[in-house]
Amino acid sequence: MIMVTDTAAPATESAIVESIRVAVPEHGLQHDLRAISIVWRRELIRFRTDRLRAVTALVQPILFLFILGTGLSSLARGSMPGNVDFKTFIYPGVLAMSVLFTAIFSAGSIVWDREFGFLREILVAPVSRASIVIGKCLGGATIATFQGIIFLALAGFAHVPYNPVLLLTLVGELLLLSFTLTAFGVMMAARITQFQAFMALTQMLVMPLFFLSGALYPLSGLPGWLTILTRIDPLTYVVGPMRHAVFSHLSLPTGAQHVLAPGLTWAGWAVPVWLSLGIVAVMGLAMMSIAIEQFRKTE
Amino acid sequence: MSPTVRRQNPIPVPARLVSGVTVSIPPSTTGSQPLTMAAADGPADGAAGGPRPVIEVAGLAKRYGEVEAVRGIDLTVRAGETFGFLGPNGAGKTTTIKILCTLANATSGSARVAGFDTATQRDAVRRNIGLVFQDTTLDGYLTAEQNLRFHAELYGVPKAAVLPRMRQVLDMVGLWDRKDSLVSTFSGGMQRRLEIARGLLHAPHVLFLDEPTVGLDPQTRSSIWAYINELKGREDITIFLTTHYMDEAEHCDRIAIIDHGQIVAIDTPEALKASIGKDRVQIQTADDQAAIAALAGTFGLDAAVHEGAVTFSVASGEQFVPRLFTELGIPIRSVSVSRPSLDDVFMSYTGKTIRDAEASGTDAMRQMAARFRGRR
Numbered sequence: 261m262i263m264v265t266d267t268a269a270p271a272t273e274s275a276i277v278e279s280i281r282v283a284v285p286e287h288g289l290q291h292d293l294r295a296i297s298i299v300w301r302r303e304l305i306r307f308r309t310d311r312l313r314a315v316t317a318l319v320q321p322i323l324f325l326f327i328l329g330t331g332l333s334s335l336a337r338g339s340m341p342g343n344v345d346f347k348t349f350i351y352p353g354v355l356a357m358s359v360l361f362t363a364i365f366s367a368g369s370i371v372w373d374r375e376f377g378f379l380r381e382i383l384v385a386p387v388s389r390a391s392i393v394i395g396k397c398l399g400g401a402t403i404a405t406f407q408g409i410i411f412l413a414l415a416g417f418a419h420v421p422y423n424p425v426l427l428l429t430l431v432g433e434l435l436l437l438s439f440t441l442t443a444f445g446v447m448m449a450a451r452i453t454q455f456q457a458f459m460a461l462t463q464m465l466v467m468p469l470f471f472l473s474g475a476l477y478p479l480s481g482l483p484g485w486l487t488i489l490t491r492i493d494p495l496t497y498v499v500g501p502m503r504h505a506v507f508s509h510l511s512l513p514t515g516a517q518h519v520l521a522p523g524l525t526w527a528g529w530a531v532p533v534w535l536s537l538g539i540v541a542v543m544g545l546a547m548m549s550i551a552i553e554q555f556r557k558t559e
Numbered sequence: 560m561s562p563t564v565r566r567q568n569p570i571p572v573p574a575r576l577v578s579g580v581t582v583s584i585p586p587s588t589t590g591s592q593p594l595t596m597a598a599a600d601g602p603a604d605g606a607a608g609g610p611r612p613v614i615e616v617a618g619l620a621k622r623y624g625e626v627e628a629v630r631g632i633d634l635t636v637r638a639g640e641t642f643g644f645l646g647p648n649g650a651g652k653t654t655t656i657k658i659l660c661t662l663a664n665a666t667s668g669s670a671r672v673a674g675f676d677t678a679t680q681r682d683a684v685r686r687n688i689g690l691v692f693q694d695t696t697l698d699g700y701l702t703a704e705q706n707l708r709f710h711a712e713l714y715g716v717p718k719a720a721v722l723p724r725m726r727q728v729l730d731m732v733g734l735w736d737r738k739d740s741l742v743s744t745f746s747g748g749m750q751r752r753l754e755i756a757r758g759l760l761h762a763p764h765v766l767f768l769d770e771p772t773v774g775l776d777p778q779t780r781s782s783i784w785a786y787i788n789e790l791k792g793r794e795d796i797t798i799f800l801t802t803h804y805m806d807e808a809e810h811c812d813r814i815a816i817i818d819h820g821q822i823v824a825i826d827t828p829e830a831l832k833a834s835i836g837k838d839r840v841q842i843q844t845a846d847d848q849a850a851i852a853a854l855a856g857t858f859g860l861d862a863a864v865h866e867g868a869v870t871f872s873v874a875s876g877e878q879f880v881p882r883l884f885t886e887l888g889i890p891i892r893s894v895s896v897s898r899p900s901l902d903d904v905f906m907s908y909t910g911k912t913i914r915d916a917e918a919s920g921t922d923a924m925r926q927m928a929a930r931f932r933g934r935r
C-alpha cells in the first residue's frame with residue numbers, strides 16, 4: 261500500500277535515508293549467548309558506575325573484622341590454640357559475608373527494574389527466559405566476586421598470607437557462593453513485586469544465614485540444636501571450605517587446626533570439601549531453574 | 560517516496576546507509592515473512608484482496624480478579640495502517656496492548672499479531688513488534704547508546720547493522736549527539752523520543768505506542784507526533800497506539816473508541832464524525848430561555864446553554880441558519896456553526912465527555928516515581 265506522509269518530509273530525503281533492513285533472527289544458541297552476555301554486561305556497567313555501592317558494601321565486613329575482630333581478639337588472646345589471631349579465625353567467614361549483600365542486591369535489582377519498568381523491556385524481547393536469568397545470575401556472581409576481591413586485598417591485616425594458590429582457591433569459592441546467592445535472590449525476586457518487601461525479606465534472612473554458618477565460631481562442640489541449624493545453613497558449606505583453605509596455608513601446630521577448622525561433619529562423618537562445594541553448586545543451579553520457571557509465567 | 564515492499568521469501572538485502580556504506584544483512588531464518596505489502600493496495604475497507612491483517616483480535620477479554628479490564632473486543636488492523644485506541648483512563652487500553660505484546664494472557668478470546676498467535680507463538684510475535692510503553696522502560700543508569708545496545712543484543716540485531724541502524728533511529732529523533740549522556744539526565748520528552756527510537760531499532764513490523772504523549776507538554780507532544788508521522792512515511796510499519804487525547808486521534812487512519820473494556824465505535828475519524836450527521840450550532844441571544852423555548856416550539860430542537868451560548872445540534876447547520884434568523888422571532892447577536900469533533904463523537908457513543916484533564920491517581924503516582932528516578 262502507498263503510505264502517505266502528513267509532514268513535509270521531502271520525497272528525496274526519504275529515498276536517501278532508506279530504512280536499514282534488520283531481520284530479527286529466530287531463536288538460536290548464538291542469540292541466547294548474546295542475550296546472556298548483554299544482561300551480564302549491564303550488571304558490570306552498573307557496578308562500575310555505582311562506586312558508592314561498592315564502598316557501602318565494604319562497611320559491614322570491615323566492622324566485623326576490625327571492630328568485632330579486634331575487640332574479641334584481646335579477649336581471646338592466650339586462649340586461642342596456636343596463638344592464632346581471632347581476626348584470622350573469622351576472616352574466611354567475613355569474606356563470605358562481603359559478597360552476601362552485593363549478590364542478593366544485584367538480584368534485587370530485578371524487583372527494582374519491575375517497579376521502574378525496565379523489566380518489561382527485557383521480558384518482551386524475543387529471547388528465552390533462561391538466558392535472561394542465567395545472565396542475571398552470572399552478572400550478580402561476577403560483581404559480588406569483585407566485591408569479595410576488594411575485601412580479599414585486606415587479608416594481610418588479618419594475618420592471612422597472600423599466597424597465590426590460596427587466593428585463587430578463595431576467589432573460586434567466592435564465585436560459587438556469589439552465584440548461588442544471586443540465584444537465590446533471583447528466585448525470590450521473581451515473585452516479589454516491591455523493592456521494600458524484597459529488602460525486608462533479605463535482611464531478615466541474611467543475618468541468620470551468616471550467624472549460623474560458623475563464620476564466628478568453630479563448628480565442633482556445639483549443642484545439638486545449633487549443630488543441626490548450622491548444618492542446614494547453605495552458607496556453612498562455603499565458609500567451611502574457605503576456612504579450611506586459609507588454615508592449611510598457615511603454619512600451625514596440627515592441634516590448633518583441628519580445634520579451629522575441624523572440618524564439616526554429618527553425624528561424625530567428615531564431609532569432603534568437594535562434596536561441600538558440590539552441594540552449594542547444586543543448590544545454586546536448582547534455584548536458578550526455579551527462577552527460570554517462574555519467569556516463564558505470564559500475568 | 561518509494562513505497563517499500565517486503566518479499567514473501569526475503570533474500571539478502573544490501574541496505575543502503577546514510578553514509579553510503581553498504582552492509583549486507585542476512586535474511587531472517589524464519590523463512591516465512593507473514594506480511595506482504597503490495598505497492599498498489601489501498602486501504603480497501605477490509606475487502607478481500609487487501610493486505611493481510613497485521614493485527615486480528617477476536618472476542619478478547621481479560622479479567623483481573625473482580626475487575627473486567629477488557630470485555631470481548633474484536634478488531635482488525637491492516638498492514639501500514641495507523642490505528643488508534645481512544646478511551647479514558649481505565650478503559651482497558653493498556654491491558655489490550657499487554658495481551659497483544661505477549662505480556663499478559665487473555666482470559667478468553669484470541670489475538671494474532673503479524674500472523675502469529677500471541678498466546679502460543681510468543682517469540683515469533685516478539686520478534687515482529689516494537690513497543691513504547693505508557694511508563695518509561697529505560698534504564699536511567701545507562702547512557703542512551705547503552706540502552707539501545709542492550710536492546711540490539713536482546714533482539715539479536717545482526718552485529719554489522721547495529722551501529723548504522725542505531726545512528727539512523729537516533730538521528731530520526733534528534734538524539735544522536737546525546738547518545739553518551741545518561742538517560743536519567745534526559746527530560747521526559749527526550750526519554751520518550753529515545754524509547755520510540757529503541758522500539759524501532761530492530762525494524763519491527765508493528766509498533767505499539769501506549770499513550771506516547773501522556774504527561775508531556777503540548778510542544779513536546781506535537782514534536783512526538785511529527786516523529787510518528789515521519790516514521791509512517793519512512794518505515795514499512797503498522798502503528799497501533801492508544802491515547803486519551805482527542806486531538807491525537809485525528810492523526811490515525813482509523814480509530815476504535817473503547818469504554819469500560821468494550822469497543823463502542825470503530826472507523827476513520829472522518830466517518831465517525833460524519834456518522835453523527837449533525838453540526839453543532841451556538842447562538843448568542845438577548846434572552847436565552849426564550850430562545851430555548853422557541854427552538855423547541857418552532858423547530859422541535861433540544862437546546863441547552865453550554866459555554867455561555869445556546870447550543871444545539873442540527874443536520875446541515877449552514878442551511879439551517881437562515882431559517883433560524885427568519886423564524887425564531889428572538890433577536891440573535893451572533894451565531895457559530897461547527898462540524899462535530901471527536902469529542903462529540905465520544906459523547907454520542909458513550910454519553911459522556913472524555914476526562915483527559917486529570918490523570919488517574921495511579922498514573923500520577925507512576926509519573927512522580929519516574930520523575931523521582933530521573934533526578935537521581
Ligand SMILES: Nc1ncnc2c1ncn2[C@@H]1O[C@H](COP(=O)(O)OP(=O)(O)O)[C@@H](O)[C@H]1O
Nearest residue numbers: 623626628646647648649650651652653654655
Ligand atoms: N495488573 C492489574 N491488576 C488488577 N487490575 C488491573 C491490572 N491492570 C489493570 N487493571 C484494571 O483494569 C482496568 C483497565 O486498566 P488499563 O488497561 O490500564 O486502562 P487504560 O490503559 O485504558 O487506562 C482498570 O480498571 C485497572 O484498574
Ligand SMILES: [Mg+2]
Nearest residue numbers: 652653693770
Ligand atoms: Mg493505560
